[in-house]
Amino acid sequence: xxxxxxxxxxxxxxxxxxxxxxxxxxxxxxxxxxxxxxxxxxxxxxxxxxxxxxxxxxxxxxxxxxxxxxxxxxxxxxxxxxxxxxxxxxxxxxxxxxxxxxxxxxxxxxxxxxxxxxxxxxxxxxxxxxxxxxxxxxxxxxxxxxxxxxxxxxxxxxxxxxxxxxxxxxxxxxxxxxxxxxxxxxxxxxxxxxxxxxxxxxxxxxxxxxxxxxxxxxxxxx
Amino acid sequence: xxxxxxxxxxxxxxxxxxxxxxxxxxxxxxxxxxxxxxxxxxxxxxxxxxxxxxxxxxxxxxxxxxxxxxxxxxxxxxxxxxxxxxxxxxxxxxxxxxxxxxxxxxxxxxxxxxxxxxxxxxxxxxxxxxxxxxxxxxxxxxxxxxxxxxxxxxxxxxxxxxxxxxxxxxxxxxxxxxxxxxxxxxxxxxxxxxxxxxxxxxxxxxxxxxxxxxxxxxxxxxxxxxxxxxxxxxxxxxxxxxxxxxxxxxxxxxxxxxxxxxxxxxxxxxxxxxxxxxxxxxxxxxxxxxxxxxxxxxxxxxxxxxxxxxxxxxxxxxxxxxxxxxxxxxxxxxxxxxxxxxxxxxxxxxxxxxxxxxxxxxxxxxxxxxxxxxxxxxxxxxxxxxxxxxxxxxxxxxxxx
Numbered sequence: 001x002x003x004x005x006x007x008x009x010x011x012x013x014x015x016x017x018x019x020x021x022x023x024x025x026x027x028x029x030x031x032x033x034x035x036x037x038x039x040x041x042x043x044x045x046x047x048x049x050x051x052x053x054x055x056x057x058x059x060x061x062x063x064x065x066x067x068x069x070x071x072x073x074x075x076x077x078x079x080x081x082x083x084x085x086x087x088x089x090x091x092x093x094x095x096x097x098x099x100x101x102x103x104x105x106x107x108x109x110x111x112x113x114x115x116x117x118x119x120x121x122x123x124x125x126x127x128x129x130x131x132x133x134x135x136x137x138x139x140x141x142x143x144x145x146x147x148x149x150x151x152x153x154x155x156x157x158x159x160x161x162x163x164x165x166x167x168x169x170x171x172x173x174x175x176x177x178x179x180x181x182x183x184x185x186x187x188x189x190x191x192x193x194x195x196x197x198x199x200x201x202x203x204x205x206x207x208x209x210x211x212x213x214x215x216x217x218x219x220x221x222x
Numbered sequence: 223x224x225x226x227x228x229x230x231x232x233x234x235x236x237x238x239x240x241x242x243x244x245x246x247x248x249x250x251x252x253x254x255x256x257x258x259x260x261x262x263x264x265x266x267x268x269x270x271x272x273x274x275x276x277x278x279x280x281x282x283x284x285x286x287x288x289x290x291x292x293x294x295x296x297x298x299x300x301x302x303x304x305x306x307x308x309x310x311x312x313x314x315x316x317x318x319x320x321x322x323x324x325x326x327x328x329x330x331x332x333x334x335x336x337x338x339x340x341x342x343x344x345x346x347x348x349x350x351x352x353x354x355x356x357x358x359x360x361x362x363x364x365x366x367x368x369x370x371x372x373x374x375x376x377x378x379x380x381x382x383x384x385x386x387x388x389x390x391x392x393x394x395x396x397x398x399x400x401x402x403x404x405x406x407x408x409x410x411x412x413x414x415x416x417x418x419x420x421x422x423x424x425x426x427x428x429x430x431x432x433x434x435x436x437x438x439x440x441x442x443x444x445x446x447x448x449x450x451x452x453x454x455x456x457x458x459x460x461x462x463x464x465x466x467x468x469x470x471x472x473x474x475x476x477x478x479x480x481x482x483x484x485x486x487x488x489x490x491x492x493x494x495x496x497x498x499x500x501x502x503x504x505x506x507x508x509x510x511x512x513x514x515x516x517x518x519x520x521x522x523x524x525x526x527x528x529x530x531x532x533x534x535x536x537x538x539x540x541x542x543x544x545x546x547x548x549x550x551x552x553x554x555x556x557x558x559x560x561x562x563x564x565x566x567x568x569x570x571x572x573x574x575x576x577x578x579x580x581x582x583x584x585x586x587x588x589x590x591x592x593x594x595x596x597x598x599x600x601x602x603x604x605x606x607x608x609x610x611x612x613x614x615x616x617x618x619x620x621x622x623x
Contacts (some may be wrong), residue, residue, distance in 0.1 A: 051524055053615040074529040079526020080615065090521050094233030096431075099225065106223055107526045 001063060002027050002156060002188055003048060009056030010043055017043045018211045020057070027156065030180060030189040032202035039208040041192040042087075042161055046192060049082055049159045050074045079108050083150030085160040085179075089142035091134035091149075097147055098130040101148045113152060120148045124178070140171040147178060160191040164198065176201060183210065223531070228539040237507060242547050244503050245597075248496035249551020249589055254558035255489045256585050257577055261563070262482050264571030265400030266475060275320070275351075275444035276453050278469040279310060279460055288469040288479065289570060291442070292402055297326035297338050301429055301439040306466065307348075310443055313459045315451030323411050324441035325426065326416040327385050328578045339375065340406040341385070343414025351381075351444065352408065355396050368393040372407040383407075386420045400573035415439075478572045487565075500547070505600040508540055512604035519608045520615025529609035536605040537598055544597020548590040 003025040010018045018040045021207055023049070033041050047053040047059065050066060059066045061077060069077070078084075091100045098117055105113040121130060124144040134142060143163060150158055160179060164172035172195065178203045182189050191198065199205050207214045231238045234510060240279065269292075280286060284300035291298065304321060311319040323343035337475055344352055346363065355370065364370065369390040384392050385407065398404055415436045418426055443466075447456045457468045519532050527535075567573070577585075 029374075046614045053519070071531070073527050075523065075528040075531075077522065086524075090517075092229075092521070093225070094229050094517060096229075103226070103522070104525050106226055107531060109223075123544055147322065177252075190364060 001025075002061070003190075004063075005048065005054075006060070007057055007060040008047055008054040010040070010047060010052065011055040013096060016211055018047070018054075018208075021047075021213055023048070023206065023213070025157065025188050025190060027184075027188055028183045028186050029204065030183045030202045031191070032199045033190065033192045033208060033209035034194060034199060035214075041208050043191050044208060045159050045161055045190065049084060049157075050078055052116055053164045055127040060100055072173045079104055081156050083153070083155035083158040085143070085146050085150045085158065085163050086167055087161040087163075089134070089146040091142055091145055093134055096131050096133060097137070097145050100134065100145055104149060104153050108153060110153070117148065117152055120151065121145070126149055138142060140167060140175070143167070143171075143175055144178075147175070151182075155187070157188045157190060160189065160193075162192055162194070162197050164193065173197065223534060223538065224372065226544060230539060231542060234260050235538075238543065240369050241503055241507055241543050242550065244496070244500040245543060245547025245593060246551035246554055247488035248493060248500045249548050249593055250554030250558050251493035251496050253555030253585060253589050254549045254562060255493055255554050257559040258489075258553070258562055260577040260585075261574045262572065262580055264575040265401075266479055266482075268575055269397065269400040269475060269573035275471060276447045277445040277457055277460065278471055279443035279445060280441070280467045282465050282467050284467060288474045289572060291469060292471065292474060292573075293578070296325050297340050297385050298441070299326065299423045299426065299429060300324065301436075302465070303433075304440045306463075307440060307443055310445060310466075311465065313456060315448050315456040315459070317446045317448045318348065318350060319446075320350060320444040321345050321440040322444065323414045323418070323436070323438075323439065324413050327407070327410055340402065342403075342408045343410060345411045345413035350446070353450070355399075355403070356394060356410075357364060361393055364393050364408075364410055365391075366410050367391055367408070368414050368487075369413075372404045372406045372408075373398040373408065374404040381443045386417045386421070388417065398467070398576045428581060434567060436464075449469075449616060451477065454587060466568065475573070481570075482572065493536070501596055502601060504540065504543065504597060508536065508601040508604040511536070511539075512607045516608075516611060520610045520613060521529045523611060523615070532609050532611070533605040536608055537601045540597040540605075541594055541599030542597075544594045544600075545590055547597075548593035550592070551584050552589055 001024055003023075005021050005023045007022055008018065009016060009018045009020060017026050021042075021044060023031075030118075033044060043052065047054050050059075050061075053067065061081070064073065082214060089096075091104065095103070098114070098121065101117045101121060102114065105111070105117070118130065121127065124147065126141060126144060126148075129137060129141060134145070139147065147163075150160075158179070163179060164175050165174065176195070176198050179189055179191065181196075181204070189202075191202070193199060206216060241322060246453070258374045273318055277286075280291065281300050281302040286298060286300065307319050310316060322345070323372075326339045327339045327341060346352075352364065352370070353362065365389055369385070370393055371383070373396050381392050383392055390409065390413075396403060396408075418436045419430070430436060445456070445460070447453045453470060453472065457470050462466050522532060522535070564576070567574075
């Protein structure tokens with residue numbers, strides 16, 4: 001078991017954004033999280049990705065309780081074991097495409113991954129954009145850069161927050177194909193989405209409503 | 223990490239350049255001031271010891287600036303009867319008198335020097351200055367065919383020198399004294415008089431026609447006053463002879479010191495204001511940066527940066543600007559120092575000894591360290607604040623400039 005939440009709750013003041021969420025994520029699995037706006041999808045993604053600490057409950061990574069980990073230990077897990085694709089690509093405007101992809105490697109003090117980053121960008125069709133700045137890219141290209149950045153250190157879990165948002169159907173399908181190719185390589189994919197096409201591809205779908213898990217469905221049944 | 227810092231600085235190049243420039247200007251002013259202060263204070267200190275006399279006596283008709291006599295090597299042809307040495311030595315309170323005879327080299331093929339230089343002939347029997355100057359060499363006295371070369375005289379190489387077609391052996395090159403000796407050539411008085419009469423020095427003949435043979439002339443008297451007598455009183459007594467002009471060396475040095483102190487206060491004030499301005503600029507930049515780039519710090523945190531990593535990124539930027547500003551400023555300051563020195567020397571003669579290489583290196587390293595530390599301190603609080611940013615701040619942000 002790679003990641004497990006046991007009755008996690010997240011409150012801001014008296015308001016509970018999420019309550020008693022239990023979820024297990026295995027290697028090679030793809031989990032789609034869906035729900036209406038404000039239901040707590042992104043908060044759940046943040047909790048699972050160690051971007052936020054739960055108010056109550058336990059979150060286990062490789063069967064180890066994460067609440068006992070220091071801030072730096074959590075940062076190291078995010079850096080080496082998790083990959084993030086945010087709703088907006090969030091590239092650093094002052095860095096080139098290649099340097100943006102290399103940010104996690106720089107933070108991990110792994111300076112030898114330049115060649116790998118170049119190959120990944122070539123595979124994603126960005127061979128001629130390595131030196132470009134993010135402002136010179138289309139939204140689809142930016143998302144592919146964000147994907148390359150998330151995958152550079154070969155993480156075990158990839159968290160994606162509405163990765164096809166604002167994309168036309170053709171581009172959304174290509175991004176979807178890229179992401180759903182990852183579980184076949186043994187990686188877990190957790191994504192927040194409203195896109196029925198992506199939900200159909202996921203091995204499980206979790207619907208969040210009013211801060212609670214309302215429904216599970218297996219692949220193709222949602 | 224380094225390339226993230228580098229890119230961040232180059233991307234915001236207008237901000238970086240203005241911060242770097244303001245740092246460089248304040249460093250430049252302070253470094254120039256440091257170098258100039260070292261040179262003047264060393265010159266004043268050594269000059270006080272090396273002038274060799276409390277009072278300098280010159281002919282009453284000599285049209286000379288006291289500072290020019292004491293601190294430059296410009297040729298100075300002024301003469302009086304050698305008998306004044308004995309007259310002055312009998313004034314109460316005079317411990318000893320040493321006569322000197324001035325002549326000059328020429329800016330011509332007859333001489334090894336590039337320009338006309340003051341030649342000082344000293345009386346080997348009464349002189350008390352030369353043994354002190356020879357202290358660091360193995361010689362105890364100078365032969366008639368030997369010369370001593372001032373520390374700042376260029377053009378000589380080797381052990382021999384050609385002066386007015388006469389070949390002299392170079393007995394020693396003197397250590398810097400901060401006085402006119404640095405720009406002069408010293409030799410026994412009989413050698414100097416012989417050169418004065420040389421065929422090449424034909425335009426000096428007007429002096430010999432006016433004052434008589436150089437064999438009976440002197441140019442200055444160095445007077446040392448007894449400790450139990452007032453220098454002012456002895457100076458008054460010499461002045462009363464009417465035919466002599468008195469230069470009180472301590473008074474000249476004191477005046478120069480006062481003038482230089484005023485100059486330092488003005489420059490230091492300017493330097494301090496520039497420094498305060500650049501520190502405020504640096505602090506403001508990094509203080510604003512903590513808030514303006516919140517999204518960027520949140521993203522780094524989400525991607526695995528620890529709080530320490532963020533602090534390194536922010537302080538690294540400040541350190542780079544501080545150190546870069548200091549290094550550029552040192553170059554700027556060196557140019558400014560040379561400009562101030564040239565400008566002031568054109569206006570007024572004053573004692574000056576070039577700072578040693580070790581002092582220069584200490585100044586460069588000290589400035590670099592001080593301004594790097596200032597850079598770090600100015601970024602410390604913003605870095606501390608930014609370190610508190612939660613990784614979840616990255617969620618839902620737009621692209622980061």
